[in-house]
Each structure stands twice: as C-alpha cells, then as structure tokens.
Amino acid sequence: MQTWNCEFLGVDDIAGVMDLERMCFRTRWTREQFLLGLDRRAFRILGIHERGVLVAYVAFSLIAQEMEIMNIATHPFYRRKGLARRLLAEVLNICRCENALQGFLEVRRSNVGAIDLYEKFGFIQVGTRKNYYPDNNEDALLYRLDFSPIVSGPA
Numbered sequence: 001m002q003t004w005n006c007e008f009l010g011v012d013d014i015a016g017v018m019d020l021e022r023m024c025f026r027t028r029w030t031r032e033q034f035l036l037g038l039d040r041r042a043f044r045i046l047g048i049h050e051r052g053v054l055v056a057y058v059a060f061s062l063i064a065q066e067m068e069i070m071n072i073a074t075h076p077f078y079r080r081k082g083l084a085r086r087l088l089a090e091v092l093n094i095c096r097c098e099n100a101l102q103g104f105l106e107v108r109r110s111n112v113g114a115i116d117l118y119e120k121f122g123f124i125q126v127g128t129r130k131n132y133y134p135d136n137n138e139d140a141l142l143y144r145l146d147f148s149p150i151v152s153g154p155a
C-alpha cells in the first residue's frame with residue numbers, strides 16, 4: 001500500500017484547499033476564513049500532495065487541550081486510498097503529543113463514509129444537533145474522542 005506524506009499547509013496552499021472545498025462540499029469555507037484562521041493560529045491544516053497538487057487536507061484546532069476536527073476532505077479521484085485515514089492518524093498523534101484530553105467533530109447524519117472513518121478511530125457519538133445544516137436542514141451528529149490514557153486496575 002502506498003505511504004502518503006502529510007505536511008502542514010500555509011497561506012500559499014490555500015488556493016489548493018479552496019479547489020478541494022469546491023469539489024467536496026456543498027457549503028464551503030471562504031478563502032478569507034482560512035486565511036484569518038491561519039493568521040490567528042485558530043487552527044492548523046495538514047495536507048497531502050500528489051505530484052505537486054493538493055489531494056487531501058484536514059483542518060483542526062487544538063485549544064486548551066480540546067481538539068476539534070473542522071474539515072477533512074479528499075479529492076474525489078483519490079478516495080478510498082487511505083488519505084483521510086493518514087491525515088486523521090497524524091492529527092491524533094499531534095493531539096497525544098500535545099496532551100489533548102478530548103476531541104470533537106460534527107458530521108452530517110447521511111455521511112456514512114465519514115462516520116465509518118471516525119468510528120474506526122474510536123470517536124463515539126455523544127449527541128445530535130437537530131436541523132443543523134442550513135442548506136437542507138440535515139441533523140449533525142456530534143462525535144467525541146477521549147484521549148485520556150486507559151488506567152488499568154491492580155493485577
């Protein structure tokens with residue numbers, strides 16, 4: 001299986017991120033939102049390039065030991081090749097290195113692929129936000145991941 005290298009993205013990569021946004025989402029972030037977020041260090045973006053073209057990215061925040069996955073997307077031609085899995089694994093590694101306690105994300109109820117991905121990483125559904133998405137009133141499912149180490153009892 002191919003090994004995908006991921007790296008932090010910066011302002012120069014935002015055009016590529018916007019291209020993926022257009023291909024992957026019905027409701028999209030604007031270029032200004034990405035630039036502001038990077039400028040204020042509100043979130044970080046990891047990406048995977050293939051022959052110089054950005055083919056997947058994940059945006060996440062890690063503030064006060066709480067992580068949030070804000071967006072994750074893979075170019076339609078590159079799906080089911082493990083790119084999102086690689087990105088998410090890297091985010092969770094960073095979280096563990098930086099002593100995160102818990103992580104959250106929201107996902108559309110109908111997004112079975114993304115839900116399967118998150119559940120494989122141990123995210124557990126902890127709530128529902130009814131009619132959350134304004135484009136079609138779809139519910140958002142709220143998922144949580146607990147980073148606290150498993151403490152084993154006495155032998």
Ligand SMILES: CC(C)(COP(=O)(O)OP(=O)(O)OC[C@H]1O[C@@H](n2cnc3c(N)ncnc32)[C@H](O)[C@@H]1OP(=O)(O)O)[C@@H](O)C(=O)NCCC(=O)NCCS
Nearest residue numbers: 024072073074079080081082083084085107113114116117
């Ligand atoms: C969700 C998304 C990011 C997955 O990206 P990807 O690079 O194709 O995912 P991976 O190849 O790493 O898949 C890892 C696992 O996720 C699950 N998965 C991913 N896509 C799936 C699909 N269409 N159906 C079912 N399971 C899926 C599977 O468990 C998969 O493991 P497997 O291939 O061994 O079965 C991608 O489909 C996408 O960009 N969708 C549009 C944007 C989006 O919905 N983002 C999520 C917002 S919450």
